[in-house]
Amino acid sequence: MLSLDIDEAVSALRASDTHMANLIARVGPFELALTDEWSPFQALVRSVIFQQISTHAGRAIQGRLFSLFDGSAPEPDAVLQTTPEELRGVGLSQAKEKTIRNLAVHAADGTLPDQVAMEKLTDEEIIKTLTIHRGIGIWTAQMLLIFNLGRPDVWPVTDLGIRRGYKIAYGLDELPMPSELRDIGDRWKPFRSIASWYLWRANDL
Structure with a gap:
């Protein structure tokens, strides 16, 4: 990610709440593959x-x-x-x-x-x-x-994978609505792209 200390970002996310900390522990290191070689x-x-x-x-x-x-x-x-x-x-x-x-x-x-x-x-x-x-x-x-651009604080609340991942990681019965996620994501600023990656990975657990 652009000009970002990944260890600092992951530590901040881990400290944000217990569910995110548990998700990070299960998924492991942050390993986003950028397509920055593409236009x-x-x-x-x-x-x-x-x-x-x-x-x-x-x-x-x-x-x-x-x-x-x-x-x-x-x-x-x-x-x-x-x-x-x-x-x-x-x-x-x-x-x-x-x-x-x-x-x-x-x-x-x-x-x-x-x-x-x-x-x-x-x-x-x-x-x-x-x-x-x-x-x-x-x-x-x-x-x-x-x-592609590696921006660190993007929060795609309409993404189905994000919604499903949050449901899994936080033990919900229903998918959260985008409007709910929009507010929830405030706790992860300015590292919401990294939080997104972990929530996507929750779908693979």
Whole structure:
């Protein structure tokens, strides 16, 4: 994560409450794999793929999509050279195919900020910049902030994995609502991305 002492962050989370401390003990060291070698366009493509589907399905579609581009995350120009049928053939819905193609247009013409430009923006500015694009909502922008840009204090309260993870870690009978999680997350500032990672891992326990 950007300019972050991970040990300090994990210690602060551990001290926040007993349930989080127990979760950290069960999961182990924080090991978030960043995709910072990818451009924002490539990271957004991945996030679009994973919108509202399971991790297993998302990985399968990503693999088939990347196979169209020699096994690599596609560049904007390469996407624009494909047909809609080719992209949908890997398992993308019509809406996701159009979103990815639209992003490719804006990345190619420079209206989608690159990595250097993104690094100069705040989290809120990035979300505002990205969500003007078709098919890009707050969740998709937040995934880029966490996994591509390594921002340490992102809290994706609408994410189903976060909601399920909190239910598991805190022994709840029902999934917490996003509005509830929004307030709960205040205790983990400014390390909510790290808290998110641990809650995602709770689903694997």
